Amino acid sequence: MNTAEKILTTTVAILPFIEKVSAYIHDDGPEPEGLSQIPALKSRVELEKLKLRSAQRAPGVGT
């Protein structure tokens, strides 16, 4: 899944929540439950992988 697809997936996941919020504001409906789930941080995992890659490519490693 490329970045564009990931962002689209995230957007689609958020849209139903926005509809609930809209109903809540305009129609005095119930307060939406399960407010926007906050997606788990992805950049930490990628940063740790990059550190490993960089360490393996450092001069003197694996030679």
Next chain:
Amino acid sequence: MKTIWALVILMTLAMFVNTAGLVGCSSSSAKTAADVIEKAKVPAFNGAVAAFVLLDEAEAHRLAAMPSATPEQIAAAEQRVRRLEVAEAALGELRQWLSGENKDLDARGKMREVVDALDLVVKGLKNEKLAVPTHVDEALSAARLFL
């Protein structure tokens, strides 16, 4: 893709504007300014989550695409990721507060923490001459509605 994100941000802002409009009318619904502030918190939270997701997705993609990095690049990325972690933790507390838990939370202070952390991520990207994801500014503007 940009259109979709623009739609998301505009819907969030439109919800706030429309809600504010209800205050001015003299209908029987008689919403007060306090009602508007009360209800602005959700779109603001949504804007903060959108900014967080955009910055995190872009950072993750950028880091994944790098075959290796210099110690300076890693240090700069570490700083940005730590700030994203600060924002993530604060958003978690805000979400609990919005759900009715942790009612003693200084919600505005916590939102300030989120916005400040994400602002610093944006500043860090600009300092490194890296691209800032589109619509982050709009999303942060929505978040600032609650400050």
